[in-house]
Amino acid sequence: xxxxxxxxxxxxxxxxxxxxxxxxxxxxxxxxxxxxxxxxxxxxxxxxxxxxxxxxxxxxxxxxxxxxxxxxxxxxxxxxxxxxxxxxxxxxxxxxxxxxxxxxxxxxxxxxxxxxxxxxxxxxxxxxxxxxxxxxxxxxxxxxxxxxxxxxxxxxxxxxxxxxxxxxxxxxxxxxxxxxxxxxxxxxxxxxxxxxxxxxxxxxxxxxxxxxxxxxxxxxxxxxxxxxxxxxxxxxxxxxxxxxxxxx
Amino acid sequence: xxxxxxxxxxxxxxxxxxxxxxxxxxxxxxxxxxxxxxxxxxxxxxxxxxxxxxxxxxxxxxxxxxxxxxxxxxxxxxxxxxxxxxxxxxxxxxxxxxxxxxxxxxxxxxxxxxxxxxxxxxxxxxxxxxxx
Numbered sequence: 001x002x003x004x005x006x007x008x009x010x011x012x013x014x015x016x017x018x019x020x021x022x023x024x025x026x027x028x029x030x031x032x033x034x035x036x037x038x039x040x041x042x043x044x045x046x047x048x049x050x051x052x053x054x055x056x057x058x059x060x061x062x063x064x065x066x067x068x069x070x071x072x073x074x075x076x077x078x079x080x081x082x083x084x085x086x087x088x089x090x091x092x093x094x095x096x097x098x099x100x101x102x103x104x105x106x107x108x109x110x111x112x113x114x115x116x117x118x119x120x121x122x123x124x125x126x127x128x129x130x131x132x133x134x135x136x137x138x139x140x141x142x143x144x145x146x147x148x149x150x151x152x153x154x155x156x157x158x159x160x161x162x163x164x165x166x167x168x169x170x171x172x173x174x175x176x177x178x179x180x181x182x183x184x185x186x187x188x189x190x191x192x193x194x195x196x197x198x199x200x201x202x203x204x205x206x207x208x209x210x211x212x213x214x215x216x217x218x219x220x221x222x223x224x225x226x227x228x229x230x231x232x233x234x235x236x237x238x239x240x241x242x243x244x245x246x247x248x
Numbered sequence: 249x250x251x252x253x254x255x256x257x258x259x260x261x262x263x264x265x266x267x268x269x270x271x272x273x274x275x276x277x278x279x280x281x282x283x284x285x286x287x288x289x290x291x292x293x294x295x296x297x298x299x300x301x302x303x304x305x306x307x308x309x310x311x312x313x314x315x316x317x318x319x320x321x322x323x324x325x326x327x328x329x330x331x332x333x334x335x336x337x338x339x340x341x342x343x344x345x346x347x348x349x350x351x352x353x354x355x356x357x358x359x360x361x362x363x364x365x366x367x368x369x370x371x372x373x374x375x376x377x378x379x380x
Contacts, residue, residue: 001280002375007264008257056349071342077253078346095343096353102363103349110371111349118253118346 008117009145012077016050018126018242019146020180023172024154025164027133030185031154033215034234035130036064040226041235042242043086047125050080053091054142055132056111057101062093066220069097077120084222090119108137116145126242135171143175150180150246152206152238155194157184162193169201178247181206183237185230204247207237250346251288254373255295258310261375263303278376279310283317283330285372286345317370319355323362330370348372 013019022035032055039051039061053061062069065083072078072094080088092101092111103111121127131138142149151172155165165182172179182198183206184191191208198205212230225231262277269275279296281287289312296310317330336344340354348371357365 002261004254004257004261004373004375006257007260008253011256011260012253071339071346074250076256078250092347092350095347095350099353100363101350101353103352104366107349107352107367111347114347114349114372117257118250120253 003113005113005117006145009113010147012117012119012121013127013146015123016121016127017124018150018246019129019148020126020150020152020238020241021129021131021139021142021177022154023131023139023151023168024133024161025135025168026161029133029154029156029161030209031133032060032130033064033230034152034154034183034185034209035128036061037225037228037231037234038238039087039089039128040065040084040222041231042126042238043084044226045235045239047086047242048123049087050121050124050127051083051087051089052115052119052127052129053089053093054112054115054129054138056092056103056108058132059091059093061089061130062091064219064225065089065222067091069093071095075120078118079120084226087222088121090115105137109141112138112141113145126238128238135168139171139177140175143177148246149177151177152180152241153182153203154185155182155197156186157189157191157193159193162197166197166201169197169203173201179203180241180247181237183207183209183234185209186211206241207233209233209237251292252295254287255292255299258296258373258375259299259303259305262300262309263305266305276308277310279312280315280374280376281312282315282348282370282372282374284344284348284351284367284370286341287373289314313376315370315374318368319357320366320368321357321360321362322364322366324357324360326357326359327368328358
């Protein structure tokens, strides 16, 4: 008995330039915002970008970007939902809407493989993946299935976040997923702790994203998200990452 | 059609399995189609034949076999099949077709109502065997 879908995953991603997973060790550090903001910002800069929300049980990218949920169209696979010019989104929420989705580990893996095998991304400069918090099936499955995977690790300057992110960075190193950058989010009084963390692990510091009280008011409006100061900071960080070759 | 993406994956996998084999020994692959995913068998079969031809695989390379869905409740151990799940809307069935794990958002154990159940058989597409 064999699973044919991993071969399909490779074929579906063949037209994608860079594949970057936004990872965080704990919830609440703004990882989903950073992934969504990066997508909008890069798209507005003329890049073709896909956004894949792999936080299966707590999908939120569509909430940030105001994407109406509906079953995807089909064309030799399923087509991501359009967000704005240059940006499209695939999310389990397209299928489950606002219902809860409680999955066990093997089921999470199956769902990830299915989404990766069936989604036709076409030509994209970058596929950004909004990961669930923590170190679990999603990280391991992507490392197994997606050649060329990179990670952007998001942390707030909080000591709690920094200390658990250190474990995540160690795991990413162990499973040979290069870290394109460590991004400091929700920064109020400097991000020295995140800079030090990145330096201690030999990772690049990707930049500081300021604490932005405007995010809540921009929810559900991709154009409003695009105008935020925090989005500008995320976009600059990602543009710099994409301007450099993938780290080995 | 979604069936084409799955057929493409099946053919790519099978073509790799066929590589390096003695061409005088006919290889056939059985494709199990899980009932839960509700693949359109005609479209899937046509896609397989078309894509197999592009890889120089014989038209009868694939044998299709439907595997009935079987669920088991982790809370009360009740076992049941899709025929015990009346009441799904067309849109819910379509969602499960695209992403079988979304069944966990829509189905419940018919005995105790638990959402904690396992799909023991018949989830999606698998290659069952490769042989003569």
